[in-house]
Amino acid sequence: MLAADPGASIASIAAEAGVDRRTVYRRFASREDLLAAIYEARLAGIERAIEDARLREAPVAVALHRYVENIIAVNRTWPVDLNRMLADESVHARRDAAIEEVDAFLRRATDEGLLRPGLPQGWASALLPQLMHLVSRQLPELSAGQAADIVVDTLLKGLGTP
Numbered sequence: 477m478l479a480a481d482p483g484a485s486i487a488s489i490a491a492e493a494g495v496d497r498r499t500v501y502r503r504f505a506s507r508e509d510l511l512a513a514i515y516e517a518r519l520a521g522i523e524r525a526i527e528d529a530r531l532r533e534a535p536v537a538v539a540l541h542r543y544v545e546n547i548i549a550v551n552r553t554w555p556v557d558l559n560r561m562l563a564d565e566s567v568h569a570r571r572d573a574a575i576e577e578v579d580a581f582l583r584r585a586t587d588e589g590l591l592r593p594g595l596p597q598g599w600a601s602a603l604l605p606q607l608m609h610l611v612s613r614q615l616p617e618l619s620a621g622q623a624a625d626i627v628v629d630t631l632l633k634g635l636g637t638p
Contacts, residue, residue, distance in 0.1 A: 486510070515561050518554035519570045525550055526574055531581035536590045539581065540631075544608055545624035551612035552620070575601070590632065604631060 481488075486507055490497040504510040525546030529539045561567055582600045585591045591600055607630055611623040618626070 511560075512564070512566070514554060514556060515564060515567055518550060518556060518561070519567065519574075521550040521554060522547065522574050523570070526577050531577060531584075536581075536585045536588050537628075540585065540590070541624050541628050543578070543581070544604075544627045545620045547605075547608050548612050548623045548627070549620045551609060552616070555612070578604070600631070603634075607631060 484492075486500050486504075487497045489510070490500045493500070500510065504513065525543060528546055529543035531539050531543060534542070562571070579598075579601050582591065582604070586593055586600075604627075607627045611618070611627050615623055615626070
């Protein structure tokens with residue numbers, strides 16, 4: 477709901493969840509506290525997705541698919557307005573650490589020949605989240621695994637070695 481309407485009221489959020497707004501306020505003192513909890517859950521999901529993918533040690537193709545599948549699941553579970561989330565200063569350090577981990581993996585993918593060299597710096601790391609976001613929203617009928625197949629195929633055929 478907050479992804480579609482970032483300004484949604486606590487009353488609307490409670491109604492969507494099927495609870496009274498007092499129930500929400502018992503757990504969260506303010507709308508900002510609720511948003512902070514949502515951002516925390518999303519960040520924790522991203523961190524688990526990265527850890528589970530084993531980006532440093534698993535074979536590159538396996539790690540890539542596992543990471544994409546996991547992030548698609550996070551995107552679908554916690555579909556927040558990313559611009560608003562990133563405006564929260566407490567999010568930046570954890571998000572930057574996650575981005576660095578994925579960037580290092582994408583450099584490894586290039587070094588090992590899965591992605592072609594010579595692309596503009598940062599292109600793969602800019603494109604991959606956009607593809608995952610797009611498939612998360614545009615193809616909700618697909619399982620996370622099926623959606624990951626499409627993202628990985630698109631990434632590798634667009635950026636992959638000839």
